[in-house]
Amino acid sequence: MIEPIAKPRRKNPLSRTRLPMSPPRARSRASHGFTRAAAEGRFVLQCCGACSTFCYPARDACPSCLSADLVFVDAPRRGMLLSETTLHVPADVYFRERAPWRVGLVAMDCGPKLVAHLHADCEEGRPVTMSFQLDKSGQAVAFAHPERETPNMTDDRQWREMTADPKFRRVLVTNGRSIVGQEVVTALKAAGASIVFVGVAEPWKPFRGEETLRALEGVQIVPLDIGDEKSVADLAADIGGKVDILVNTSEHVRVGGLLDRQGTSVVRDEIDQTYLGFVHLAQAFGPAMRMRGSDGVNSAAAWVNILSVYALANWPVFGAYSASQAASLSLSHCLRAELRPGGVKVVNVFTGPLDTEWFQTVPPPKVAPRMVATSIVSALKRGLEDVFVGDVAEDIRQRLAANPKALERELGS
């Protein structure tokens, strides 16, 4: 049984911040099949296309029939914890700092044996439920959970290393004027965030939902215009050391592509507000977050981008907007690599058109802003990296995997 974690006390400004260490990162290329699945919260194993044998660790040939047709498929998650051990003196610095650390050997019902990190409520000789998680190195590891829910189970120390749970963390939501931003604030507070800083450009201008926002306990409105480098830097100078999770809810949606627009001013705005805004935020807040990756219960944990799923495939109706989203997506991969030494996750939340004013002309299905917010909180709690929200996003994801050229033609027709 897990003791609930206590709210961290205010940090002594004179004490040294521990530098984040990373668990071992090296993996074979085949093993990144698990990384891919863990990023989306799926549990997969390799299964032989010829003889249907499941195997683990990742192989390049089936150990039963030598076929090369090994496919990562969604696999049953149930297994049995055969044997466990508590590591008191691990060789690796990351684990040494976190010892004692429990690991075990799990026999999956479908066959393979997995060495796994153990949730504290897992018992030897009892069934467990498995997942693949991204650890602080960003790579996939197997994690065993008790089969049934147990009290305070998300407060488990080893589990929290795999997640970016908002509980007791301080969050910056970059745009409080938008409905999405306001929903995200509400959801994060409900998930236990201790403070939510909410960026609002030109805060003397009133906006819809302002009163509700200001009335929320633990919500602090701060001046922030992400298109303005100085505004971002000023805010970072003020609160940069206490932002554990950053959710970029800034949005700048304009309809239109290339040929029916005159000049570049709209395009330039899109780039300024979206891409350069992201750059400003990353440069101002990223370095401190990377330094604070193992700063206790409220360590820096995650950076969340809300991206249009048309970042993955251009939709000419919103063609220039799609391109600005694609630029941000590309930049997010750079940020992910650069935040990795700190163990800070970069979560990309892909949505279809939102049910907001700027997508007025788009027919349903559209994504409710609240659904974006709950998806973000869920992703943080589960430690995901790539999240697809709503039917359109899922549709694009599948069509992209099936035939990118077909998707391009169909979006462009």
Added chain:
Amino acid sequence: MQNSIRTPYDRVVMAVPVTIPYVRYSIESAQWWIGRALKSLVDGAGITPRDIDGFCVSSFTAGLDSGISLTQHFGLCVRWLDTIPLGGASAIAALRRAARAVQAGDARIVACVAGDTNHVDSFRFTLENFSRFNQDAVYPYGAGGANASFALIARNYMRKFGAQREDFGKIAVAQRANALRNPHALMKTPLTIEQYMAARPIADPIHLFDCVMPCAGAEAFLVMGEDVAASLKLPAAKILATIERHNAFGDDPVQVRGGWAMDVDELYAMAGVKPDDLDFVETYDDYPVISMMQFEDLGFCRKGEGPDFVRQHDLTIDGTFPHNTSGGQLSVGQAGAGGAYLGVVEAMRQVLGLAGPTQVKDARIGLASGFGMINYDRGLASGAAILAGPGI
């Protein structure tokens, strides 16, 4: 007892047991340690490096060098060459291969060497780069070397067969007593069962004195024809039988036996002896639980009777079941792949009457075994050999 259809190792012998005394940490390279072992081999045999026409080497820390690079490093011109990366099973494999090469006339004198250095940071490098499965599916879980893997195996074994920590302790304590008689052993102070029990936990149920100490060192021997040994006037040990097996019993959920169990009848049949006939046993002891498993798998008792077997025997040099007479890796140190050779080289000394302070009285026949390569969840490689002195 079944009959063996394998060709006996007639007229092939092992000679010149060599140990380059271990040190905890060394600033020298693996090549340096292997070089010292080769020098001791030629000096001990009264030959020159040019007389060596076969070379077999094992090392974890030789970096980019395999046997071929080392031939040039050491000025060896050989017509038979092998690099054996089998960890704790390397020595058994080396003597098997070398003996057949000599028997077939492919080589006349084979130098079998294992040497490793231990820099302050090289052990971790070995751990990180051990194997692909280890890299993908074990090392990212904080497993400090093999400790976690053996902890899982030991805990399962204890629960299944009723072994107690005290039983493992008895093995470790007896080996320490043996080691105190071995001037090369790194462990120089006595170990009591109380100290064993009170040691700090490393990975439950593995505690400090269940673990070997990584160190630098080298071990070696020569394999040659009986006639060559006679002409050089070298005391020579006979090879009565060997076995080797890899990736056995893969369907056992947790490892409770090694590959020996698959071939043990063959081992004794080929040697023409029974387990009772052996005067001493040198098991591969990276952890006491593995030695206990070998007591079962090598035919001294049945599966599950290991704990009782240990309780009923005195495992010291002068005891009822002399075991790991040098002190074993647990008390001498684990010099990388040299750990595989430790028991084999000590067994040679025992049957040749050259063991000095660790000599088992009237030892004529003994067994040495090897075990290695925790690739993922279990040790994959196993082997054993029965050696005899010149009188047999």
